Amino acid sequence: MQAIELIVPLFLIIMVGYVFRKTRFVADTFVDDLNRIVFYVALPATLFVETSDLPGVSIELAVAAAAMFVTIVVTAFMALLVSFRLQPMRRGPFVQGTYRSNLAYLGLPVVSTLLGAESLPIIAIGIAAGVMTNTVVSILVLRLFQHDAGTASIPQRLLDIAKNPLIVAIVIGLLFSTLSIPVPSLAVDTLSLFSRVSLPLILLVVGFRLSFRNIGGSLAAASASALMKLTAMPLFMWALLTWVFPATALVRATMVLLVAMPTAVISQSFAEVFRADEQLAAAVVSVSTLAAAVTIPVWSLLVAV
Numbered sequence: 001m002q003a004i005e006l007i008v009p010l011f012l013i014i015m016v017g018y019v020f021r022k023t024r025f026v027a028d029t030f031v032d033d034l035n036r037i038v039f040y041v042a043l044p045a046t047l048f049v050e051t052s053d054l055p056g057v058s059i060e061l062a063v064a065a066a067a068m069f070v071t072i073v074v075t076a077f078m079a080l081l082v083s084f085r086l087q088p089m090r091r092g093p094f095v096q097g098t099y100r101s102n103l104a105y106l107g108l109p110v111v112s113t114l115l116g117a118e119s120l121p122i123i124a125i126g127i128a129a130g131v132m133t134n135t136v137v138s139i140l141v142l143r144l145f146q147h148d149a150g151t152a153s154i155p156q157r158l159l160d161i162a163k164n165p166l167i168v169a170i171v172i173g174l175l176f177s178t179l180s181i182p183v184p185s186l187a188v189d190t191l192s193l194f195s196r197v198s199l200p201l202i203l204l205v206v207g208f209r210l211s212f213r214n215i216g217g218s219l220a221a222a223s224a225s226a227l228m229k230l231t232a233m234p235l236f237m238w239a240l241l242t243w244v245f246p247a248t249a250l251v252r253a254t255m256v257l258l259v260a261m262p263t264a265v266i267s268q269s270f271a272e273v274f275r276a277d278e279q280l281a282a283a284v285v286s287v288s289t290l291a292a293a294v295t296i297p298v299w300s301l302l303v304a305v
Contacts, residue, residue, distance in 0.1 A: 017207020042198030044169035051173030097225035097284030142274035222283035262288035
C-alpha cells in the first residue's frame with residue numbers, strides 16, 4: 001500500500017503533463033526549453049552530486065553495471081527471436097521497445113522515491129551502464145533490420161554517448177570520488193537545489209511527450225513489446241541478481257525497478273533516424289508508460305527492502 005501511495009502522485013504529475021499537451025495549456029516550445037533544462041542541468045546536477053562522494057570503488061556498483069549490461073543484451077536477444085513474426089521494418093522498434101528503459105526521466109525520480117536516497121549512487125551507475133549499452137545495442141538492432149539507414153552514422157551515434165550530459169556528469173563525479181577531490185559545500189548545496197526541482201519537471205515532460213494518436217494499427221505489437229519490457233526484463237534482472245551475481249537487497253531492488261520502467265522516448269527518435277516504423281516505436285512508449293502505472297507498484301512490492 002505504501003508503494004502505491006508513493007507511485008500514484010508521480011503518475012498524476014505525468015497525467016498533468018499529458019493534459020497540458022491535449023489542452024495546449026503550454027506551447028511545444030516551452031516544453032522543449034524545459035526539457036533542455038532537465039537534460040542539461042537538473043539531471044546532470046543530481047548525478048554528479050550522487051557520484052562525487054562515494055566511499056570508493058564498490059563491488060556493489062560493479063555488479064549493478066554488469067547486471068544492467070547482461071540484462072539489456074539478453075532481453076534484446078529474446079525479443080529478436082519473437083520479432084521475426086513481424087514485418088522487417090517493425091522488428092527494430094519492437095526489439096528496442098523491450099529493453100530501452102526510461103532510466104533517467106522516470107527511473108531516477110521513481111526509484112529514488114521508492115527506495116530512498118541510499119539508492120541514488122546505484123541508480124547513477126545503472127543509468128550510465130544503461131545509456132551506453134542501450135545506444136550500442138539499438139544501433140546494431142536497427143541497422144540489422146533497416147539497410148537504408150539514411151543519414152544515420154554509427155561513429156556519430158557512438159560519439160553521442162561520450163557527449164551525453166548524463167554520462168559526462170557521472171564520469172566527472174566518479175573522478176572526483178576516485179581522486180578524493182572535495183566538492184565545496186556551496187556547490188553541493190546549489191546543485192542539490194537543481195536536483196530537487198528536477199523531479200516534477202521530469203514527470204511533466206514525460207507526460208507531455210505521451211501520444212495515443214494513430215495507435216490502433218500498432219496496438220498488438222506495441223502491447224507485446226511493452227509486456228516483455230515490464231515483466232520479462234525485470235524478472236530476468238531479479239533472477240540474475242538473486243542466483244548469479246552476489247547482490248545486496250538494495251542493489252537488487254534498485255536494478256529491478258530501474259529496468260521495470262517503461263520504454264524511453266528516445267527509442268522513437270532512433271526509429272525515425274534509422275527509417276524504421278516510428279509509429280510502432282511511439283506506440284510502445286505510450287502503452288508501456290500507461291501500463292507501468294500498474295506494474296511498477298507490483299514490482300516495488302515484490303522487491304521491497
